[in-house]
Amino acid sequence: MPATYEPIATTTLGSAASSYTFSSIPSTYTDLVLVMNTKGSTSNYCQLRFNGDTGTNYSRTDLKGNGSTAASSRDSNRSIIDIASNATNDTSNFNTNIILHIMNYANTTTYKTAISRANNAATGTDAIVVLWRSTSAINSIYIAVNTGNLEVGTTLTLYGIAAA
Amino acid sequence: MAVTRIATSSLKSLNKYDSFLGGNAYYVPPSFESIATTTVGAGGSSTVSFSSIPSTYKHLQIRGLSRATAGGIGAFFIQFNSDTGTNYADHRIEGNGATAYTDRNTSAIRALSGLQAGSTTGANIFGGSVVDVLDYQNTSKYKTIRALSGIDNNGSGNIAFGSGLWMSTSAVTSITLIPENTAFAQYSSFALYGIKA
Numbered sequence: 278m279p280a281t282y283e284p285i286a287t288t289t290l291g292s293a294a295s296s297y298t299f300s301s302i303p304s305t306y307t308d309l310v311l312v313m314n315t316k317g318s319t320s321n322y323c324q325l326r327f328n329g330d331t332g333t334n335y336s337r338t339d340l341k342g343n344g345s346t347a348a349s350s351r352d353s354n355r356s357i358i359d360i361a362s363n364a365t366n367d368t369s370n371f372n373t374n375i376i377l378h379i380m381n382y383a384n385t386t387t388y389k390t391a392i393s394r395a396n397n398a399a400t401g402t403d404a405i406v407v408l409w410r411s412t413s414a415i416n417s418i419y420i421a422v423n424t425g426n427l428e429v430g431t432t433l434t435l436y437g438i439a440a441a
Numbered sequence: 442m443a444v445t446r447i448a449t450s451s452l453k454s455l456n457k458y459d460s461f462l463g464g465n466a467y468y469v470p471p472s473f474e475s476i477a478t479t480t481v482g483a484g485g486s487s488t489v490s491f492s493s494i495p496s497t498y499k500h501l502q503i504r505g506l507s508r509a510t511a512g513g514i515g516a517f518f519i520q521f522n523s524d525t526g527t528n529y530a531d532h533r534i535e536g537n538g539a540t541a542y543t544d545r546n547t548s549a550i551r552a553l554s555g556l557q558a559g560s561t562t563g564a565n566i567f568g569g570s571v572v573d574v575l576d577y578q579n580t581s582k583y584k585t586i587r588a589l590s591g592i593d594n595n596g597s598g599n600i601a602f603g604s605g606l607w608m609s610t611s612a613v614t615s616i617t618l619i620p621e622n623t624a625f626a627q628y629s630s631f632a633l634y635g636i637k638a
Contacts, residue, residue, distance in 0.1 A: 282473035307632060308504055318482075338591065338598035340536030343588040349536025353596045380506040380569040386628050390506060392591045392600070404536070405601040406591025412565060438504070440632035441475035
């Protein structure tokens with residue numbers, strides 16, 4: 278059987294940045310998995326876009342807990358989409374991790390669906406489904422924060438999984 | 442002992458790492474392997490099955506992007522080894538954009554394992570799922586699955602994670618996925634992977 282689950286690209290931020298982009302993503306995999314461990318310059322949360330699309334083509338549904346309440350909410354017709362709800366970025370520690378699965382990202386028939394789990398032991402935990410209403414193959418992923426920066430030491434790693 | 446020319450051996454496909462020191466590409470052991478993939482064709486399919494699953498792994502993972510030919514947002518279920526007895530149970534916590542809730546099924550004929558779009562959700566929209574089947578070869582335990590699954594329809598949608606139980610100590614040799622609503626639609630795809638210990 279062919280082995281698959283390969284690192285495509287990884288970065289550890291050497292200086293604070295408000296965004297990071299994975300570009301020129303090869304189309305040779307079936308799914309992508311983005312693993313992030315983050316820290317914010319202020320309390321903030323991570324967002325994403327695909328292929329630099331700034332149209333209002335993104336939506337999401339979340340399920341979240343904060344230690345006292347479980348809740349669910351959604352955003353529709355957004356130009357950039359949140360991939361964390363309660364799992365905000367801390368300013369003191371790298372408490373936040375996000376694992377985002379981007380399903381069948383290179384197909385040109387379906388809109389793109391991504392599912393994620395985001396966690397911060399201090400603030401809460403989330404499960405999120407993201408829709409990008411485009412049939413284009415994903416070739417870049419833009420990760421940003423809603424305010425401030427991602428701090429030095431934040432890590433972002435993109436993996437590819439290829440089906441037989 | 443048989444002698445194999447290096448030029449024709451599997452050694453040719455190995456990655457070469459000059460150093461494991463920081464700054465070099467890190468090594469990921471080849472423990473996650475693709476076993477089989479199904480993409481549903483025109484006309485749909487009432488089930489998706491993986492059979493003759495090799496026994497050489499520790500865990501299995503199913504990764505899917507799927508839609509049904511009928512209904513709205515719905516589910517799909519899993520059965521093992523063609524067992525249609527009431528030997529399944531599941532729990533999940535789910536959000537629908539307004540409310541978080543939990544549900545379960547007991548003594549069921551199949552375990553709920555994922556969410557997906559239906560024919561009344563928007564065109565081109567499919568649900569995504571990652572389903573882990575843990576310790577599937579163990580003949581001393583019942584089998585447990587865990588799943589993360591969601592479908593967003595730009596104004597509606599559901600996201601869930603949950604667990605399922607197959608009350609059998611048999612090793613898993615086949616998996617059948619069954620949609621809640623009629624059939625899996627064209628372009629639905631499921632891939633089965635094996636994870637070594």
